Amino acid sequence: MSVQQVDGWKSGKESATVGEINTNVYATQPTRFTLFMRTFLPWQLRRFFSINLKMILLIGREKHLHK
Amino acid sequence: MSRVVVLGAGIAGHTAAPYLRTWLDKTHEVVVVSPQSNYNWVPSNIWLGLGLMTEEQVAFPLAPVYSKAGIRFEQARAVAIHPEGSADSAAPYVVVEKRIPGQSVERIPIPYDYLINATGPKLNFAATEGLGPGKHTVSVCTPDHATEAAKEFLALVERMKQGARCRFVVGTGHGQCTCQGAAFEYVVNLEFELRQHGVRDKAEVIFLTNEYELGDFGMDGAFIRRNGYITPTNIFTESVLAERDIWSITRAHVRKIEKGRVFYETLAGEEHELTFDMAMLLPPFAGVGLQAFDRAGEEITAKLFAPNGFMKVDADYTQKPYEQWKAADWPRTYQCPTYPNIFAAGIAFAPPHPISRPHTSPKGTPIFATAPRTGMPSATIGRVVARSIADKVTGKEGPLHAASMAELGAACVASSGSSLLKGTAASMTVFPIVPDYERYPKYGRDLKYTTGEIGLAGHWIKVILHYMFLYKARLHPGWRAIPE
Numbered sequence: 001m002s003v004q005q006v007d008g009w010k011s012g013k014e015s016a017t018v019g020e021i022n023t024n025v026y027a028t029q030p031t032r033f034t035l036f037m038r039t040f041l042p043w044q045l046r047r048f049f050s051i052n053l054k055m056i057l058l059i060g061r062e063k064h065l066h067k
Numbered sequence: 068m069s070r071v072v073v074l075g076a077g078i079a080g081h082t083a084a085p086y087l088r089t090w091l092d093k094t095h096e097v098v099v100v101s102p103q104s105n106y107n108w109v110p111s112n113i114w115l116g117l118g119l120m121t122e123e124q125v126a127f128p129l130a131p132v133y134s135k136a137g138i139r140f141e142q143a144r145a146v147a148i149h150p151e152g153s154a155d156s157a158a159p160y161v162v163v164e165k166r167i168p169g170q171s172v173e174r175i176p177i178p179y180d181y182l183i184n185a186t187g188p189k190l191n192f193a194a195t196e197g198l199g200p201g202k203h204t205v206s207v208c209t210p211d212h213a214t215e216a217a218k219e220f221l222a223l224v225e226r227m228k229q230g231a232r233c234r235f236v237v238g239t240g241h242g243q244c245t246c247q248g249a250a251f252e253y254v255v256n257l258e259f260e261l262r263q264h265g266v267r268d269k270a271e272v273i274f275l276t277n278e279y280e281l282g283d284f285g286m287d288g289a290f291i292r293r294n295g296y297i298t299p300t301n302i303f304t305e306s307v308l309a310e311r312d313i314w315s316i317t318r319a320h321v322r323k324i325e326k327g328r329v330f331y332e333t334l335a336g337e338e339h340e341l342t343f344d345m346a347m348l349l350p351p352f353a354g355v356g357l358q359a360f361d362r363a364g365e366e367i368t369a370k371l372f373a374p375n376g377f378m379k380v381d382a383d384y385t386q387k388p389y390e391q392w393k394a395a396d397w398p399r400t401y402q403c404p405t406y407p408n409i410f411a412a413g414i415a416f417a418p419p420h421p422i423s424r425p426h427t428s429p430k431g432t433p434i435f436a437t438a439p440r441t442g443m444p445s446a447t448i449g450r451v452v453a454r455s456i457a458d459k460v461t462g463k464e465g466p467l468h469a470a471s472m473a474e475l476g477a478a479c480v481a482s483s484g485s486s487l488l489k490g491t492a493a494s495m496t497v498f499p500i501v502p503d504y505e506r507y508p509k510y511g512r513d514l515k516y517t518t519g520e521i522g523l524a525g526h527w528i529k530v531i532l533h534y535m536f537l538y539k540a541r542l543h544p545g546w547r548a549i550p551e
């Protein structure tokens with residue numbers, strides 16, 4: 001976790017007693033390939049069907065439980 | 068002839084009423100009571116709150132839909148339940164307040180044979196000084212609120228185009244909030260829109276939350292199997308914020324808001340403040356404040372409702388520590404234990420306890436996410452309760468239908484940028500919603516059905532869901548084929 005005193009940094013405001021702010025610099029970051037695949041049409045079309053199928057299976061599982 | 072009265076026309080009530088109408092013949096009456104004339108598809112208020120949709124796109128008038136379906140609609144606010152009737156008659160009834168145009172508010176009794184309380188939450192802005200529309204922050208909980216939020220956002224965008232620097236704070240406005248998913252969705256969409264408007268470099272965006280860790284979402288987080296690891300939602304959520312340069316403050320209880328300034332206490336017991344140009348902070352939820360009276364007119368509200376105003380149902384409300392919480396504590400049939408012809412559906416029922424581990428600051432302030440009841444379980448519970456009542460009315464023998472949140476899954480698609488080719492959304496499924504450590508000892512959930520990923524496909528699904536659920540809510544042909 002990275003901690004920074006932010007008030008007055010970018011927005012030029014008067015300083016206030018800001019506590020710990022996580023600037024998330026040590027967080028897991030996606031690679032350029034991952035970012036590319038997120039909007040790459042052929043892959044996303046495939047994911048579209050796959051996510052829908054997953055949701056249908058989830059609903060199917062519920063219906064089976066609550067019959 | 069039986070009369071079933073449904074209080075509330077939100078996701079739960081507006082699911083229950085049409086199913087009841089389908090399952091009961093016309094000798095029985097279905098009545099819906101709701102103070103709003105419109106149905107609102109709440110999840111799309113996120114887009115309304117950034118000027119990406121209009122109010123007409125997320126809401127429509129209920130009266131013509133109910134009139135066509137053969138459902139009686141009373142635009143009124145329920146205020147009291149008389150489950151034992153009055154001194155004159157043992158027939159139970161509910162008192163509603165109706166605003167007659169040009170006159171004062173009139174109180175009308177509506178007798179019922181079965182009652183569904185689907186009144187959702189009271190948006191409890193009053194819990195935090197200065198919180199909410201008309202005060203110092205905006206909200207996206209209702210179409211009116213979201214429209215105001217959009218106006219404020221777009222005005223700031225214009226100022227930034229003129230060179231101003233602005234700070235946006237988005238999150239939860241109290242230590243006992245739920246619905247962090249909605250706040251998270253708003254913050255990432257807001258950041259995306261700042262980029263679309265070409266002013267991202269002029270803005271600081273901060274996510275301020277009462278969650279113990281990012282990704283808790285009031286369901287104690289979740290674990291997802293991905294790329295050879297079983298990873299907590301905390302990691303994914305932090306990553307989503309990191310790649311967008313959105314900063315975060317967790318474990319925060321907002322205790323006061325002044326113009327452009329939020330005062331908060333942290334779980335460590337420290338007091339801090341933060342300045343802002345625009346803040347969208349969600350309120351904590353409470354029950355809508357229905358009262359109850361016995362036949363003699365004595366108040367019995369505490370018999371039907373928990374202290375937070377939500378209705379007690381067939382849950383185990385025994386106070387016990389986190390380690391002793393069980394999936395079996397959660398209600399299954401949503402029947403009121405004292406009056407079996409009353410049910411509660413959606414947010415209106417009292418959860419037995421939170422799902423996330425409770426935490427208290429050294430000053431004794433509880434700071435943790437309370438239990439969410441999202442759209443999918445709210446609608447499923449609405450349908451299941453309707454089924455149980457329809458069976459009772461038609462004399463079918465057998466146990467009531469059940470839908471415990473410890474046996475229900477939920478699918479949630481959180482938009483993270485609205486554009487048909489460049490947008491993305493996080494698509495998540497969890498099963499079950501309430502972790503069951505007896506069935507799934509290590510992670511509390513079935514990892515086969517607990518999944519998550521971000522991509523354009525999620526955005527397409529979110530858009531399709533918007534149109535599909537509004538189609539279903541308008542009761543257009545084939546609406547029953549669309550799942551909840």
Ligand SMILES: Cc1cc2nc3c(=O)[nH]c(=O)nc-3n(C[C@H](O)[C@H](O)[C@H](O)COP(=O)(O)OP(=O)(O)OC[C@H]3O[C@@H](n4cnc5c(N)ncnc54)[C@H](O)[C@@H]3O)c2cc1C
Pocket residue numbers: 074075076077078079080081100101102103109110111112113143144145146185186187188207208246249355412413414415440441442443445478479480481
């Ligand atoms: C901004 C936002 C975004 C969200 N996004 C998602 C999402 O993407 N996915 C998801 O699953 N969930 C989402 N949710 C949660 C979802 O909206 C709720 O789970 C759902 O609306 C709960 O349904 P409900 O019927 O219990 O309550 P509501 O939908 O709130 O309906 C309550 C109804 O009761 C009526 N009412 C109130 N008081 C009275 C009274 N005294 N008498 C009679 N009627 C009364 C109200 O007018 C309303 O018609 C979001 C919530 C918010 C605020």
